[in-house]
Amino acid sequence: MNSNYLKRILLENDIKSIKSKINILIEENHIINPIIKDDMFKLLESVGKVLYYPIKDNVCAFYVKADNNHFKENIIFINTFMPYEIQIFTAAHEFAHIIGIAENHEELLVKDKIFDYVFDSMENIDKNELLANYFASELLVKDIILESQLLKMKINRLDSITMEDIIRLMDIFLFPYKPMVLKLYCIGKISYEKYEELIDINCDNSIFQLQNRLGLCSRNNELTRIKSFSNFIDLAINSYEMTVRTYDKLKYVLKLFDLTPEKLGVKKKLPKHLSEEGLEEIPYDL
Ligand SMILES: [Zn+2]
Structure with a gap:
């Protein structure tokens, strides 16, 4: 990690503990493909009942503990009217709460807030939310796999990465733009200046246009509208x-x-x- 704000809030131990829990999780669940993508939903379904339903709202997900004959059952809602990459990211976020990486509490996640942790201006950021998001980022895009992808793409100099490269990575990992930029900064592939420049880009338009031009990220942007409930x-x-x-x-x-x-x-x-x-x-x- 660079001397970035994440380090000021997350301690070295938090990060180590997340990484080691992820390794245990991968072993216990016999996860062979290191790029998890939508296998995330299987993991989530192993710890609770998941309601997938499309609603035209800015709610991405929520998690509640319901009483079921003297025991608490985890019920997680995933809004399938959200882009698939957001559905996967929020599934990983809620999973982090349920398995105790972050405080295990009920919550409602809205789209405008989900990537708040990306910006270091957030003085009052809740450490638990940061832990859950850090876990989601680390589980879905492992540093070591990201580094090997960058090597394959021949990106080895600081700040040599282009928007096109980032879109290729988003497509490979089925992962959203802003947390991907943060990951690249955290593993030292982009400078803080470049990070600020990239994070300020109007995500919804120019990135979408470039994705279409390259014929990439169609799954990332898909509103799956799936309806199912355990x-x-x-x-x-x-x-x-x-x-x-x-x-x-x-x-x-x-x-x-x-x-x-x-x-x-x-x-x-x-x-x-x-x-x-x-x-x-x-x-x-x-
Ligand atoms: Zn949370």
């Missing part, structure tokens, strides 16, 4: 089959996930005991 659909069907839930309620719940009972092979059942009114309601063509 084993929720299975539970909903089970509860219908046990007649805890009505067919209409099941239909309504499935519709939220763009599903229908027919798609899942669930047939409408005839009630076992019918009142006279109930009998009258049965359509003739059943």
